[in-house]
Structure formats: C-alpha cells, structure tokens
Amino acid sequence: MYSQKIPAVLMLAVLIIAITAGCAQEPKPLISKAEVAEIVKTYEEARNSYNLDLLDNIFSPDVVVHDPGAPETIVGLSALKEYYHGSHAGIPDLKLTLDEYYISGDRIFWIWTFSGTHTDTLRGLPPTGSVVNFKGVAIDRIANGMIVEEWVYYDMLSLMKQLGFTLVPPKIEGEK
Numbered sequence: 728m729y730s731q732k733i734p735a736v737l738m739l740a741v742l743i744i745a746i747t748a749g750c751a752q753e754p755k756p757l758i759s760k761a762e763v764a765e766i767v768k769t770y771e772e773a774r775n776s777y778n779l780d781l782l783d784n785i786f787s788p789d790v791v792v793h794d795p796g797a798p799e800t801i802v803g804l805s806a807l808k809e810y811y812h813g814s815h816a817g818i819p820d821l822k823l824t825l826d827e828y829y830i831s832g833d834r835i836f837w838i839w840t841f842s843g844t845h846t847d848t849l850r851g852l853p854p855t856g857s858v859v860n861f862k863g864v865a866i867d868r869i870a871n872g873m874i875v876e877e878w879v880y881y882d883m884l885s886l887m888k889q890l891g892f893t894l895v896p897p898k899i900e901g902e903k
Contacts, residue, residue: 756830758869763835766874767825774823777815779808787873794879796850817849818859826862837865841881845890852890859889 766785773781782804792801794810801807815821821843829836842860845852863881867874884894 757833758830758835758872760830762872763828763830766835767828771823771825774811774821777821779811782808782811785874787870787875790873790875790877792877792879794877795881795883796879813850817847817852817854818843818845819847820844833869835867835869837867839863839865849890852892855891857890859886861886861889 769781769785773779773785786804786807788804789802790804790807792807792810794801797810801810821841824840825837826840827838840860840862842858845855845857845859847854861881863879865880866878868876887894
C-alpha cells in the first residue's frame with residue numbers, strides 16, 4: 728500500500744518544485760545589454776547636445792510617454808521632441824545623466840539625474856536663475872529595439888521648490 732503512495736507523492740513533490748522554481752525566475756531580457764548601452768549613449772547625446780533628431784534612432788514614431796510634467800500624455804515622437812524642446816528652452820545648459828539601468832523582459836528601468844540653470848521660460852514658468860538638480864525614474868517598454876512607451880516619475884514639488892516657487896494652499900470658503 729505504501730509503495731503505491733510513494734510514486735504519487737514523489738510526483739506531486741516534483742510538480743510543486745517545478746512550478747515554484749518556474750514562478751521564481753525573473754523574465755528573460757528581450758533586449759541585450761549592448762542594445763541598452765546604445766540606447767543610453769544615444770539618449771544622453773541627444774539630450775545633452777540638444778540634437779533631438781538622434782531620438783529617431785531609439786524612439787518609435789508613435790511612442791507614448793506618461794510624464795508628470797506634461798499636461799497630458801505625450802503621443803508621438805514629434806510631440807515628444809516638442810516637449811523636450813521646452814526643457815531645453817527653459818534650461819539651456821540642461822545635463823541629463825542615466826545613472827543606472829535594469830532590464831526585465833521587454834522593459835528597461837532607468838534611474839537618471841537632471842541638472843541645469845533655469846534662465847528662460849520653462850513651460851510657462853518665468854526664469855528664476857535657479858540651479859536645479861533632481862533624480863527620477865523612467866520605465867521604458869521596448870519593441871523591435873525601439874522605445875514604444877515610457878513612464879516617467881520624479882518629484883515635481885521638489886523641482887518647483889528648487890526653482891523658488893512655493894505651494895499656496897487653496898482658500899477655504901467662508902475663511903477670512
């Protein structure tokens with residue numbers, strides 16, 4: 728009787744181990760480190776030399792970008808270039824460094840640093856002469872070697888404080 732249960736229990740244990748081991752594995756990268764290195768090099772060069780045409784080599788023409796600084800989702804490479812132009816107009820000495828990156832499946836996770844001096848109008852904000860330096864994160868989805876979607880995260884309040892702006896609470900009705 729025990730001899731019949733041992734193979735069944737053994738098979739069940741092997742199945743559980745196989746399923747558990749399969750679930751614990753990270754997704755295999757669908758993009759190589761060499762491809763990511765080329766994207767990093769191109770992106771930094773495009774932003775730091777203000778040669779936004781280089782972005783054609785790494786972004787899909789119909790890229791979708793979710794950025795907290797944009798009033799709405801940015802759709803298309805030409806719209807992204809226009810958005811980036813606004814950054815360069817307000818902060819002409821803009822310096823962007825891609826500090827670290829991680830690859831998982833079809834995603835690249837970036838940690839970046841942005842710095843520069845606010846010497847001209849920046850997305851409607853008057854020039855303050857303030858130096859800004861802040862970090863953020865971007866998550867890019869890659870398809871066919873191109874960035875097709877991007878989610879950007881950074882602390883907008885911290886950036887506004889660096890520019891010298893303050894947060895004013897709304898006036899409550901009935902308050903004097």
